[in-house]
Amino acid sequence: MSTVYIVHAIDTEGxxxxxxxxxxxxxxHLFGIDGLDRTEATLAKLRAGEIDLGDKTEMVKLVLNGHLTNYNATWTQVNAMLDRILAPEFRxxxxxxxxxxxxxxxFCIDLVGYVNNPxxxxxxxxxxxxxxxxxxxQDPNCRDGVHFxxxxxxxxxxxxxxxxxxxxxxxxxxxxxRKVxxxxxFPHAFRAGFQAERPDIHWFLEQFIPFDITNMALDDPTELDKTVDFRNGRSGDWRRAPADWSVYxxxxxxxxxxxxxxRAIGRALNIMNxxxxxxxxEMDKAFARAETGLPTLVGLCSHDHRDIGPEVDHVRDLIAEAQKKYPGVTVKFAEAREAFRKVLWPERDSFPEFELEMRLHPASADDCAYVEIIAAKGAVFGPQPYLAIETRGKRFITDNLDFDTRPGRWFYAFHHDTLPLEEVARVGVGANDAFGSTSVKVLDFR
Incomplete structure (x- = not known):
């Protein structure tokens, strides 16, 4: 027997x-349906299935149901929801x-770079x-995680x-x-927007972020062909990924x-979507896996612009029913790093310390100014820490580091090929180790 680790991942977008x-x-956009009178009366009929759309009728009913379309449209509404779901009596x-x-x-997003915001x-x-x-x-006992x-x-x-x-x-x-x-x-866990990953983000994550909980694989991926946005591998394509609740x-x-x-990828399915x-x-499948002795991560995805409360209650009902069928399996409500660690390294009770150090070497007669970064404790996940530079003109940029001949030591030089030190306001580095421990260091030259 083993444990099912419940990781409730909120795509946190305000x-x-x-x-x-x-x-x-x-x-x-989703179904190619157009030409209807755009009125509340038409919307009500669509929700009730009273307009014949052929094989799209039931799917349209689902898309327009109250839970999926009653958005938290203001921060006042988001905060009212948080008041309910963060309360101890709800948890x-x-x-x-x-x-x-x-x-x-x-999993918090920064919504930047946009020009149209309807x-x-x-x-x-x-x-x-x-x-x-x-x-x-505000809650010193809060066990929630904040991620990317x-x-x-x-x-x-x-x-x-x-x-x-x-x-x-x-x-x-x-x-x-800017986060650094x-x-x-600096994040140790990531979720992709619209579950959409491609080679570019795959290779970026492989350098810097050890845990990814975006896999949305299904036993029957033909379900994804029902709407235009997921057909033929559009948006979040996980048709070839494991659907057995394994972390891979x-x-x-x-x-x-x-x-x-x-890096390690966990599976997360939507709730009431x-x-x-x-x-x-699916919940029973996870419990059955844990019953064989395999610790199992069950990821669940919500959005903060919908009412999360009913979604949690729905999942709790699924868990309660699964517990009746698999009474020997334990359940743990978990932060993402905790769950990944328990699944990937079930025999470990502790993890090594991880700490970066960074110091400035001023310019000398025979060299330019540079910073030196070392992994003082532990080892960096990936080839290098993430470098962050704030210029005095308030630009925030990144760059590759220079590598020492021995592992765990890097440099960044301030000269004509990069930028002069007098143009730098702050420089920082952020990194994780393979176990998801994080270290961030910042030097302030202002």
Whole structure:
């Protein structure tokens, strides 16, 4: 017997407004349905299945059901939800096998780089991260995790759409550079926007972030062909990935296949969503796996712009039913790093310390100024720490480090090929070790 680790991953994006017209736009985008009168009366008929759309009728009913379309459109509404779900009485409506209440993992996005924002998203660096970090800090006993989420910016920089290419715009790098320098934060866990990963983000994560909980594989991936946005591998494509609740290390050329990469990918299904939703069969499958002695990570995905409360209650019902069938399996409500560690290294009770050190070497008669970074304790996950530089002109940039001849030591020189030290306001580095321990260091030259 073993344990099922429940990791509730919230794609944390702040408020989301949707007008009546936007609801009909979404039907056109997802199903090619157009030409209907765009009225509340039509919407009510669609929700009731009273308009014959052929084989799309039931799917449209699902997409337009109250839970999926009743958005938290303002921070006031988001905060009211947080008041309910962060309260001890809500967290402990069901306790796990260790007497602990529900744990949330807030994968926070910075919505930046957009020029069109019809859904009234909260655009800006740190806005959403700060809101949740400050809220969680009010509870000294909070076990929730704060992690990293990002939407690849769409071609026309529309805030309500998502691309698949992470690295074609500089905002992705700037977000991380600002997190290191302005917040002293570097993520150990990641979720992809719209579950969309491609080789660029796969190889980036392989350098810097050890834990990824984006796999949305299904036993029957033909479900994804029902809507335009997932058909033929669009958006979040996990059709080749394991669907057995295993955590795997991906192949270098195919993030969906198990291979020999460093990072680990866990599976997360949606809750009460239009596709890839957790159900009793999937929860039972996880418990059956744990019954064989394999510690099992069950990822669950929500969004903070919907009411998370009913989703948690739904999952608790699934867990309770699975516990009846598999009474010997224990359940743990977990932060992401804790769950990955327990699944990947079940025999370990402790993990080594990890600490970076960074110091400035001033310019000398025969050399330019440079910083030296060493892994003073432990070893860096990937080839190098993430370098972040703030210029005196308030630009935030990154760059590769220079490598020493021995592992665990790097340099960055300030000269004509990079930038002079007098142009630097702050420089920082952030890194994880293979176990998800994080170290961030910042030097301030202001």
């Amino acid at each position: 408020p989301l407004y949707e007008s009546l017209q936007a609801k009909f736009d979404r039907l056109k 402990t409506k069901m306790v796990d096998s260790f007497g602990e209440g529900w744990v949330f993992n807030w 859904r009234r998203r909260d655009l800006g660096f740190h806005n959403i991260y700060d809101h949740f970090a400050e809220r969680l800090a 989420h990002f939407h690849p910016i769409s071609t026309f920089r529309d805030a309500h759409y998502c691309g698949t290419h992470y690295l074609r715009y500089p905002e992705f790098f700037e977000v991380l550079a 320098i302005e917040r002293g934060f 290390r991906p192949d270098h050329d195919d993030y969906q296949r198990p291979g020999n990469c460093r 239009r596709m890839a939703s957790i159900d009793q069969r």
